[in-house]
Amino acid sequence: MKKAHRFFIGRQDEKKDEGGFADLVDGTLTGERFETVLHEKGAAPASAAPVVTVPEGQLDLHGMTEDEARRRTVYFLQNCRHQGLTLVRVITGKGLHSDGEAVLPEAIEETLLSLKSQGEIDSFQWEKGDRRRSGALLVRLLPG
Numbered sequence: 001m002k003k004a005h006r007f008f009i010g011r012q013d014e015k016k017d018e019g020g021f022a023d024l025v026d027g028t029l030t031g032e033r034f035e036t037v038l039h040e041k042g043a044a045p046a047s048a049a050p051v052v053t054v055p056e057g058q059l060d061l062h063g064m065t066e067d068e069a070r071r072r073t074v075y076f077l078q079n080c081r082h083q084g085l086t087l088v089r090v091i092t093g094k095g096l097h098s099d100g101e102a103v104l105p106e107a108i109e110e111t112l113l114s115l116k117s118q119g120e121i122d123s124f125q126w127e128k129g130d131r132r133r134s135g136a137l138l139v140r141l142l143p144g
Contacts, residue, residue: 056085059091061104064104076090084144089137089138122141126138
């Protein structure tokens with residue numbers, strides 16, 4: 001059973017019996033106007049779904065060719081979106097064991113940029129902040 005969340009708008013030291021700001025809000029705002037005040041104050045509405053911060057799925061591209069990795073990434077992301085997942089990890093590796101320069105990080109980043117411009121994904125970022133330090137991308141999916 002979901003627990004109803006109540007948001008406090010105002011100072012934490014205000015007491016209900018003193019007729020503080022929270023009482024004013026509780027007593028006068030309802031529905032759409034209340035949601036607007038919550039948004040203006042930076043609070044999420046009670047009906048908002050929790051933000052997923054831990055990847056719900058993972059694809060490891062180690063050992064794949066560039067073309068295979070691109071195809072598998074697109075298929076994986078489509079499948080995850082269809083399943084209703086919202087955050088997934090795509091592991092490209094850093095290329096430490098490659099002959100020459102790593103190919104997959106740049107190729108997959110290009111693929112994700114293309115998918116984002118087509119409206120297939122919401123956003124992505126390198127797990128450790130940038131491509132040189134990270135071997136994985138976190139991809140936020142749009143609702144399927």
